[in-house]
Amino acid sequence: EAGVAQSPRYKIIEKRQSVAFWCNPISGHATLYWYQQILGQGPKLLIQFQNNGVVDDSQLPKDRFSAERLKGVDSTLKIQPAKLEDSAVYLCASSPETGNTIYFGEGSWLTVV
Amino acid sequence: GEDVEQSLFLSVREGDSSVINCTYTDSSSTYLYWYKQEPGAGLQLLTYIFSNMDMKQDQRLTVLLNKKDKHLSLRIADTQTGDSAIYFCAVTSGGSYIPTFGRGTSLIVHP
Numbered sequence: 416e417a418g419v420a421q422s423p424r425y426k427i428i429e430k431r432q433s434v435a436f437w438c439n440p441i442s443g444h445a446t447l448y449w450y451q452q453i454l455g456q457g458p459k460l461l462i463q464f465q466n467n468g469v470v471d472d473s474q475l476p477k478d479r480f481s482a483e484r485l486k487g488v489d490s491t492l493k494i495q496p497a498k499l500e501d502s503a504v505y506l507c508a509s510s511p512e513t514g515n516t517i518y519f520g521e522g523s524w525l526t527v528v
Numbered sequence: 529g530e531d532v533e534q535s536l537f538l539s540v541r542e543g544d545s546s547v548i549n550c551t552y553t554d555s556s557s558t559y560l561y562w563y564k565q566e567p568g569a570g571l572q573l574l575t576y577i578f579s580n581m582d583m584k585q586d587q588r589l590t591v592l593l594n595k596k597d598k599h600l601s602l603r604i605a606d607t608q609t610g611d612s613a614i615y616f617c618a619v620t621s622g623g624s625y626i627p628t629f630g631r632g633t634s635l636i637v638h639p
Binding site for chain 2: 421458471517519520521522
């Protein structure tokens with residue numbers, strides 16, 4: 416079974432530029448998550464989708480971050496404009512339904528300079 | 529909200545047992561997970577335990593849960609150099625299915 420796919424794996428941008436990350440969850444998984452993992456910390460949930468609807472985006476900095484999951488499958492996470500403190504690994508994860516075990520992708524590593 | 533604490537580093541000799549500890553604050557915690565993160569990789573689910581269990585064993589891994597003390601541990605028997613990684617404790621509680629993660633424990637295995 417293919418895992419959660421993410422791209423790009425690595426990205427370096429200057430502050431105030433924009434960046435977008437893409438995620439393809441495990442086939443058939445209805446729930447998709449985006450986490451932010453800052454170096455030396457555990458992952459923190461940014462947004463949770465159930466199919467193509469948002470379940471929880473309370474931790475998403477909506478002035479600069481946006482996410483969508485069109486057609487209930489793939490998802491994109493966008494940051495515009497980026498700040499230095501956005502440097503982190505952005506982890507996409509999925510689960511069959513809310514409450515099931517969460518499976519993570521390998522992450523997209525962002526460095527903002 | 530839930531607070532999950534872990535020690536940051538653990539160093540063991542190859543072949544010894546490793547014990548990684550985790551404490552949490554919410555007594556209504558339901559699912560407790562251990563994830564492994566190797567350098568440059570995402571998080572790999574190792575094992576999990578329900579709050580109505582005290583122990584779970586899976587090959588070299590043993591999870592112990594002390595609900596009274598809100599303490600979770602992961603024991604790795606016969607630790608190998610390939611076990612070197614960061615281990616995250618994660619806990620769901622309060623009716624939420626979203627786990628709260630600790631900061632991770634870096635396990636260093638030396639010959």
